[in-house]
Amino acid sequence: MAQLTQEALIDIRRHLHEHPELAMHEFTTHDYLLATIKKFNQQYIEIREVKSLPTALLVYVNGSDPQRTIGYRTDIDALPVTEATGLPFASKNPGVMHACGHDIHMTVALGVLNYFTEHQPKDNMIFFFQPAEESENGGKVAYELGVFEGKWRPDEFYGLHDNPDLPAGAIGCRMGTLFAGTTEVNVDLIGKSGHAAYPQDANDMVVAAAQFINQVQTIVSRSVNPIEGGVITFGKLDAGTIRNVIAGQARIEGTIRGLTQKMIEHIVDRLQQVADGVATSYGAKVDIQFNQGGYLPVENNDELTRRFIAFAKQDAKTEFVETEPAMTGEDFGYLLSKIPGTMFWLGVDDDSQLHSATLNPKESSIPKGVGSIIRFLNYRMNE
Numbered sequence: 001m002a003q004l005t006q007e008a009l010i011d012i013r014r015h016l017h018e019h020p021e022l023a024m025h026e027f028t029t030h031d032y033l034l035a036t037i038k039k040f041n042q043q044y045i046e047i048r049e050v051k052s053l054p055t056a057l058l059v060y061v062n063g064s065d066p067q068r069t070i071g072y073r074t075d076i077d078a079l080p081v082t083e084a085t086g087l088p089f090a091s092k093n094p095g096v097m098h099a100c101g102h103d104i105h106m107t108v109a110l111g112v113l114n115y116f117t118e119h120q121p122k123d124n125m126i127f128f129f130q131p132a133e134e135s136e137n138g139g140k141v142a143y144e145l146g147v148f149e150g151k152w153r154p155d156e157f158y159g160l161h162d163n164p165d166l167p168a169g170a171i172g173c174r175m176g177t178l179f180a181g182t183t184e185v186n187v188d189l190i191g192k193s194g195h196a197a198y199p200q201d202a203n204d205m206v207v208a209a210a211q212f213i214n215q216v217q218t219i220v221s222r223s224v225n226p227i228e229g230g231v232i233t234f235g236k237l238d239a240g241t242i243r244n245v246i247a248g249q250a251r252i253e254g255t256i257r258g259l260t261q262k263m264i265e266h267i268v269d270r271l272q273q274v275a276d277g278v279a280t281s282y283g284a285k286v287d288i289q290f291n292q293g294g295y296l297p298v299e300n301n302d303e304l305t306r307r308f309i310a311f312a313k314q315d316a317k318t319e320f321v322e323t324e325p326a327m328t329g330e331d332f333g334y335l336l337s338k339i340p341g342t343m344f345w346l347g348v349d350d351d352s353q354l355h356s357a358t359l360n361p362k363e364s365s366i367p368k369g370v371g372s373i374i375r376f377l378n379y380r381m382n383e
């Protein structure tokens with residue numbers, strides 16, 4: 001196959017968009033990526049599958065005169081969101097949608113890989129198609145399985161995330177922290193169910209959950225330095241079965257965000273205190289669990305990011321935007337804690353936010369993103 005045209009890239013993106021799959025279940029996505037890559041020029045590449053992480057895919061590109069190995073990562077999973085875009089290529093998997101733009105990420109990665117299969121790079125390259133970014137931290141899982149050992153360990157790692165607030169195709173980046181660290185929180189409240197008419201004989205966990213949620217609202221407003229900021233969002237609450245039975249149990253699921261590990265730990269401590277307080281005042285069992293997994297703050301490496309930004313600013317065809325840190329999380333933070341690198345934004349110009357059922361990234365961002373990344377990588381390899 002020759003170099004992919006813009007039309008071919010759009011077809012790829014639409015196919016991926018139509019067939020989204022949840023974290024660690026990206027089997028048809030994996031097969032489609034593999035089939036697509038097998039159509040590329042195989043002369044310089046080696047494709048690798050990982051038995052213990054079956055939806056992951058890696059591709060090694062042999063450089064012509066390698067000084068280093070450059071890694072490029074894309075995530076491949078989708079979200080449990082019911083698509084409401086009305087697009088002709090909307091999701092065919094009910095209740096699942098590429099609502100975070102990973103279809104765009106994969107297409108850009110394929111575009112860049114395809115270019116380097118046609119134009120042998122100077123340095124070696126590794127393309128990592130990573131499962132499970134939205135949950136289950138596929139990047140950390142891969143690292144801990146030893147996927148990046150030996151020649152498969154990049155010296156430096158790059159990856160992008162789409163950004164609806166930036167113009168289509170623009171590249172956004174910053175020195176230091178790009179994304180927050182996140183920690184998942186699950187709270188189980190256990191009291192005693194009973195008849196709606198006899199509250200004195202029951203222990204109502206709807207009321208306890210409401211109290212817990214209300215009290216938590218004071219953590220960020222009263223216990224967090226406003227200059228540093230933090231987020232606690234509960235996206236899910238389950239309690240009770242019917243209007244006239246007092247709920248003996250409730251479950252709350254949420255996520256914490258902070259730009260430093262210290263802030264995350266501070267919020268975790270305060271949540272534990274609020275949970276203990278609600279347990280005491282309601283005579284309930286409140287079990288709170290935290291899981292950070294690989295969602296460490298995304299810390300861009302100074303030297304590599306300075307070079308990346310310098311390139312983007314002077315490249316006439318790249319529109320560069322210096323961005324603020326964002327409270328979105330990314331398990332690329334874990335990989336960047338092990339291997340130096342840079343994460344950056346690709347603008348996709350849309351009114352809908354990430355994780356929204358109406359997210360509709362502008363496809364013109366794809367060829368622009370592919371072009372900017374190829375030019376950056378060639379600059380990096382040849383400076």
Ligand SMILES: CC(=O)N[C@@H](CCC[C@H](N)C(=O)O)C(=O)O
Nearest residue numbers: 134135182183184255328329330
């Ligand atoms: C880019 C993006 O939206 N990433 C996710 C990462 C989720 C991390 C974890 N599962 C959590 O919910 O805390 C995000 O929600 O920011």
